[in-house]
Amino acid sequence: xxxxxxxxxTKIFGKKPKQGLKLLKEGKTKDEILKETGLTVGVNQASFxxxxxxxxxxxxxxxxxxxxxxxxxxxxxxPTDGKVWIDNEDLAQMNEKELRxxxxxxxxxxxxxxxxxxxxxxxxxxxxxxxxxxxxxKTRREKAIQSLELVGLKGYENQYPDQLSGxxxxxxxxxxxxxxxxxxxxxxxxxxxxxxxxxxxxxxxLLELQEKMQKTIIFITHDLDEALRIGDRITIMKDGxxxxxxxxxxxxxxxxxxxxxxxxxxxxxxxxxxxxxxMVRPEMITIEKDGPRVALQRMKDAGISSVYVVKRxxxxxxxxxxxxVSKAVKENAADLKPLVQKDVPTVHTDTPMHDLFDTxxxxxxxxxxxxxxxxxxxxxxxxxxxxxxxGNEVNGNA
Amino acid sequence: MxxxxxxxxxxxxxxxxxxxxxPLGSWVESFVxxxxxxxFLFDGVRGLIAFIASDxxxxxxxxxxxxxxxxxxxxxxxxxxxxxxxxGLPALVFFGLLLxxxxxxxxxxxxxxxxxxxxxxxxxxxxVPIGIWMARNNLVQKxxxxxxxxxxxMPAFVYLIPAVAFFSIGIVPGVVAxxxxxxxxxxxxxxxxxxxxxTEMIEASDAFGSTPKQKLYKVQLPMAKVTIMAGIxxxxxxxxxxxxxxxxxxxxxxxxxxxxxVGRNDIAxxxxxxxxxxxxxxxLDRLTQALNPAKK
Numbered sequence: 001x002x003x004x005x006x007x008x009x010t011k012i013f014g015k016k017p018k019q020g021l022k023l024l025k026e027g028k029t030k031d032e033i034l035k036e037t038g039l040t041v042g043v044n045q046a047s048f049x050x051x052x053x054x055x056x057x058x059x060x061x062x063x064x065x066x067x068x069x070x071x072x073x074x075x076x077x078x079p080t081d082g083k084v085w086i087d088n089e090d091l092a093q094m095n096e097k098e099l100r101x102x103x104x105x106x107x108x109x110x111x112x113x114x115x116x117x118x119x120x121x122x123x124x125x126x127x128x129x130x131x132x133x134x135x136x137x138k139t140r141r142e143k144a145i146q147s148l149e150l151v152g153l154k155g156y157e158n159q160y161p162d163q164l165s166g167x168x169x170x171x172x173x174x175x176x177x178x179x180x181x182x183x184x185x186x187x188x189x190x191x192x193x194x195x196x197x198x199x200x201x202x203x204x205x206l207l208e209l210q211e212k213m214q215k216t217i218i219f220i221t222h223d224l225d226e227a228l229r230i231g232d233r234i235t236i237m238k239d240g241x242x243x244x245x246x247x248x249x250x251x252x253x254x255x256x257x258x259x260x261x262x263x264x265x266x267x268x269x270x271x272x273x274x275x276x277x278x279m280v281r282p283e284m285i286t287i288e289k290d291g292p293r294v295a296l297q298r299m300k301d302a303g304i305s306s307v308y309v310v311k312r313x314x315x316x317x318x319x320x321x322x323x324x325v326s327k328a329v330k331e332n333a334a335d336l337k338p339l340v341q342k343d344v345p346t347v348h349t350d351t352p353m354h355d356l357f358d359t360x361x362x363x364x365x366x367x368x369x370x371x372x373x374x375x376x377x378x379x380x381x382x383x384x385x386x387x388x389x390x391g392n393e394v395n396g397n398a
Numbered sequence: 399m400x401x402x403x404x405x406x407x408x409x410x411x412x413x414x415x416x417x418x419x420x421p422l423g424s425w426v427e428s429f430v431x432x433x434x435x436x437x438f439l440f441d442g443v444r445g446l447i448a449f450i451a452s453d454x455x456x457x458x459x460x461x462x463x464x465x466x467x468x469x470x471x472x473x474x475x476x477x478x479x480x481x482x483x484x485x486g487l488p489a490l491v492f493f494g495l496l497l498x499x500x501x502x503x504x505x506x507x508x509x510x511x512x513x514x515x516x517x518x519x520x521x522x523x524x525x526v527p528i529g530i531w532m533a534r535n536n537l538v539q540k541x542x543x544x545x546x547x548x549x550x551x552m553p554a555f556v557y558l559i560p561a562v563a564f565f566s567i568g569i570v571p572g573v574v575a576x577x578x579x580x581x582x583x584x585x586x587x588x589x590x591x592x593x594x595x596x597t598e599m600i601e602a603s604d605a606f607g608s609t610p611k612q613k614l615y616k617v618q619l620p621m622a623k624v625t626i627m628a629g630i631x632x633x634x635x636x637x638x639x640x641x642x643x644x645x646x647x648x649x650x651x652x653x654x655x656x657x658x659x660v661g662r663n664d665i666a667x668x669x670x671x672x673x674x675x676x677x678x679x680x681x682l683d684r685l686t687q688a689l690n691p692a693k694k
Contacts, residue, residue, distance in 0.1 A: 071601075099607075
């Protein structure tokens with residue numbers, strides 16, 4: 001079930017938004033409406049679903065309406081038209097009181113420039129959400145401290161925001177958003193104001209936290225690299241409209257139109273693709289049942305000079321090379337085990353391609369790609385790395 | 399002016415003959431007369447102001463022997479600036495007040511101080527809520543702004559006339575005229591301070607589900623505090639500047655001495671009374687600025 005469902009969500013800024021809405025439904029573009037009526041279309045009939053516990057990135061350049069869109073999701077801006085379903089309740093129809101309840105209990109927001117209160121201590125900033133709910137002082141203090149611990153800011157409780165660096169301030173912003181344990185986290189360009197290095201750390205930490213917390217995160221960014229790094233799914237926006245929704249891979253390999261294509265053109269693919277994305281299906285020999293003859297035949301058929309050896313459950317044992325196997329066959333040896341070389345280059349399926357270059361270039365044999373249980377999932381050959389970098393289809397079989 | 403030009407001028411002038419003399423003054427006068435029907439209301443206000451100014455402030459100040467008064471104020475100002483390690487303010491308070499006492503203006507000082515404090519108190523009690531209302535409602539802002547402009551630009555002397563009409567003479571009309579003249583900065587800067595709170599903070603406050611009241615007390619007012627304090631500081635200074643003018647309608651205090659001195663062309667008295675006002679002004683200004691947490 002979708003956690004959040006957005007249907008035809010539209011925001012038009014100006015004096016008579018209904019007029020613009022009509023034109024919009026007739027299919028006029030943002031520019032045409034501006035010229036005709038002077039109205040600005042902020043968000044144009046956006047529709048998408050966000051699944052529970054996924055990181056959903058909304059990405060677009062400035063002026064694409066992404067910041068407006070996220071504010072429509074918690075009604076910091078009232079929509080002109082459309083629906084926002086959160087756990088099957090339509091936020092757009094709620095009265096003030098119901099809306100406050102949702103904001104207090106279900107969704108929190110993290111802001112680009114942190115939005116911390118400079119006259120409050122770190123602790124009291126983090127307590128804010130609980131304070132307005134009327135939680136008693138002892139409980140909210142405990143929860144705030146837990147939340148600060150979560151983001152690694154224990155010991156800074158009594159400092160003031162301006163005594164902290166940008167990265168630390170945004171951790172406070174994150175802690176504040178987490179303190180009232182919402183199920184939805186709205187992050188509006190949360191890391192955009194940070195230095196590149198700190199930004200990367202924060203992205204890693206967010207993903208780490210997300211593994212524990214399993215929140216539904218809606219993350220706004222203008223940075224495609226960031227979107228691809230942290231997003232389970234990405235929405236690309238242009239002129240207030242949703243252009244494409246898909247996984248990072250879908251967006252990269254299958255851009256919906258020219259706009260997205262131009263967008264993803266410059267992406268450093270090596271940072272996006274992982275070993276799992278570019279590996280190919282391997283030939284393998286099962287140590288329990290296959291002998292040297294089978295191994296040799298397999299290598300001849302596939303035209304390769306070495307083959308990986310696994311157990312029945314696909315757990316990797318090692319590799320055998322054609323010249324040694326054929327020697328063994330000539331000597332009529334029946335056992336493959338002495339021929340297996342245990343020292344083979346391996347990587348995890350989640351290893352980014354960026355970190356593979358070294359291993360790939362230094363290894364005479366294809367690299368084994370393993371999952372968490374050391375099972376052989378695939379192999380990486382040099383040509384696959386090159387074709388992935390050039391943007392060609394990479395998931396074919398070798 | 400040559401004759402031919404005069405006749406041309408007269409012709410142009412005759413073009414405006416259709417506009418009758420607008421009796422603006424008598425309209426306002428009849429309005430003020432009509433307002434007198436509510437004299438009981440003004441009597442109530444008069445009683446209240448007299449109570450605050452005379453019975454509360456003045457009586458309290460008069461209970462304190464000058465030397466204690468001076469030492470306490472010096473001590474307070476020391477506490478305020480202790481962290482900045484600059485002791486100019488306590489020194490100023492100590493020697494300044496000592497000078498006023500030595501030239502025998504102590505009683506006048508207390509009265510003037512009572513008047514200024516009463517006018518400031520009323521200005522803040524009225525001005526801050528009006529400023530908050532203005533900040534939250536654009537229509538209110540549109541209506542109140544020209545009224546504030548009017549209050550500030552109308553020559554202060556003019557207020558004295560209705561003030562006397564409604565509140566007779568003495569300290570009360572002085573306070574009323576001061577309030578009208580001195581309140582605008584508090585209203586304006588309260589409005590400004592609240593409107594200047596960064597959008598993200600307002601959004602943060604809203605996003606966590608604050609009620610409008612929580613937003614006001616927990617975010618907007620604390621954020622606007624520095625600006626509001628600057629407005630109150632201005633209000634105090636303007637109220638002080640009214641005390642000499644208020645002397646014209648019989649308000650006692652240092653202002654009365656200045657007024658007399660002008661009438662008698664008495665340089666010695668004029669300078670002494672004047673310097674006392676300057677000292678009081680500087681002390682009040684520096685004290686309220688030191689209260690302001692702007693310089694953290």
